[in-house]
Amino acid sequence: MTTLGFALLGLLAREPLSGYDLAQQLKKPVGFFWHARHSQIYPELALLEAEGLVTHRVIDQTDRPDKKLYEITGQGRQVVGDWVTSPLPVPAVRDELVLRAYCVWLADRGRARAMFEEQARIHADSLAHYEAIKAWFEAEHHEQIRDITSPHFAGYAAVMRGVGYEREYTEWCRWVVTMLAAE
Amino acid sequence: MTTLGFALLGLLAREPLSGYDLAQQLKKPVGFFWHARHSQIYPELALLEAEGLVTHRVIDQTDRPDKKLYEITGQGRQVVGDWVTSPLPVPAVRDELVLRAYCVWLADRGRARAMFEEQARIHADSLAHYEAIKAWFEAEHHEQIRDITSPHFAGYAAVMRGVGYEREYTEWCRWVVTMLAAE
DNA sequence: GATACATATGTAGGTATTGACATAGGAGGG
DNA sequence: CCCTCCTATGTCAATACCTACATATGTATC
Numbered sequence: 001m002t003t004l005g006f007a008l009l010g011l012l013a014r015e016p017l018s019g020y021d022l023a024q025q026l027k028k029p030v031g032f033f034w035h036a037r038h039s040q041i042y043p044e045l046a047l048l049e050a051e052g053l054v055t056h057r058v059i060d061q062t063d064r065p066d067k068k069l070y071e072i073t074g075q076g077r078q079v080v081g082d083w084v085t086s087p088l089p090v091p092a093v094r095d096e097l098v099l100r101a102y103c104v105w106l107a108d109r110g111r112a113r114a115m116f117e118e119q120a121r122i123h124a125d126s127l128a129h130y131e132a133i134k135a136w137f138e139a140e141h142h143e144q145i146r147d148i149t150s151p152h153f154a155g156y157a158a159v160m161r162g163v164g165y166e167r168e169y170t171e172w173c174r175w176v177v178t179m180l181a182a183e
Numbered sequence: 184m185t186t187l188g189f190a191l192l193g194l195l196a197r198e199p200l201s202g203y204d205l206a207q208q209l210k211k212p213v214g215f216f217w218h219a220r221h222s223q224i225y226p227e228l229a230l231l232e233a234e235g236l237v238t239h240r241v242i243d244q245t246d247r248p249d250k251k252l253y254e255i256t257g258q259g260r261q262v263v264g265d266w267v268t269s270p271l272p273v274p275a276v277r278d279e280l281v282l283r284a285y286c287v288w289l290a291d292r293g294r295a296r297a298m299f300e301e302q303a304r305i306h307a308d309s310l311a312h313y314e315a316i317k318a319w320f321e322a323e324h325h326e327q328i329r330d331i332t333s334p335h336f337a338g339y340a341a342v343m344r345g346v347g348y349e350r351e352y353t354e355w356c357r358w359v360v361t362m363l364a365a366e
Numbered sequence: 367g368a369t370a371c372a373t374a375t376g377t378a379g380g381t382a383t384t385g386a387c388a389t390a391g392g393a394g395g396g
Numbered sequence: 397c398c399c400t401c402c403t404a405t406g407t408c409a410a411t412a413c414c415t416a417c418a419t420a421t422g423t424a425t426c
């Protein structure tokens with residue numbers, strides 16, 4: 001089982017979805033900290049089905065192409081639940097912008113400043129996006145987000161991480177900009 | 184040119200290093216937001232040398248095996264400087280712990296709480312590590328960390344991100360723990 | 367003397383992911 | 397009627413990365 005497989009199971013545990021739907025949800029910034037292309041999703045769904053973790057049925061559609069609607073099985077639900085608390089491998093953090101910051105002393109000052117200003121904008125936009133989702137959760141599911149057995153709590157927890165992550169990232173970008181702009 | 188290639192050039196722009204040294208620096212948590220194994224580093228160094236971005240000379244050592252000391256060329260310095268401000272591809276954020284949080288409603292409450300407590304400890308340790316490096320920079324290079332043409336400024340900027348990242352991550356883990364512990 | 371460990375450099379095989387190619391039906395606009 | 401876009405499912409080749417294998421020298425410990 002790959003991590004992508006668990007990501008798909010985690011989405012299918014909430015509602016039945018087609019491969020196309022899953023690909024939409026795993027597009028940034030909707031996919032909370034995991035994403036994949038349809039070229040990886042379709043084969044992974046076939047593997048999950050071969051292992052008996054999901055099943056599918058074809059839905060005939062008149063106004064658009066037919067689709068395969070995937071549903072999680074009881075076994076799939078068990079597998080993803082066990083995976084959540086299984087030993088976590090050391091996370092592989094890779095951030096190209098931080099790496100670039102580490103090399104910024106070799107770059108042109110003005111161009112570097114422009115780049116970090118743009119990145120600050122991008123992350124501020126992303127932050128606004130997450131904060132909107134957070135507000136939506138609090139308005140629409142103010143009860144369920146306190147119930148840890150509810151998928152809404154889990155979604156809210158992921159969004160909380162998105163807010164914190166992007167807030168810190170935006171602040172750091174702005175700090176770099178002020179340093180590059182100083183004097 | 185791969186991102187790893189730029190990472191190696193960024194390190195070699197500071198001082199000549201062997202492949203082994205580079206592998207040590209790119210081990211977590213020393214490698215600030217980029218890491219690689221020696222099995223990837225050695226071939227990459229050969230590619231960089233073939234492109235004329237680095238050169239190497241063999242250093243004879245008596246107390247340990249001989250080593251190849253790599254030095255960046257003028258062209259290599261130019262290439263990495265240009266790369267820093269080149270268009271940045273959309274970052275591919277993948278965080279398995281956040282994905283697990285998104286699925287935590289399917290898991291055992293006690294086990295989940297224990298896992299997030301452990302993760303909080305891990306990230307708190309990492310935060311302490313980054314804060315120690317930050318303090319070292321401020322004590323040893325309090326002048327250079329304000330000079331954007333200095334590698335110390337660049338290193339300080341990367342560490343600042345490490346501090347912010349791990350601080351936020353630790354706080355989020357603790358928030359999840361309190362939610363899982365409530366009632 | 368044997369064993370383990372740090373230094374040092376490499377290769378080989380497998381997996382996860384991406385980007386491009388491929389097909390197809392229906393909707394909407396010009 | 398053509399072109400574009402959204403929906404929908406798939407394959408293929410290339411790449412980035414990891415795990416494991418492979419070798420060699422010197423030091424420290426049992």
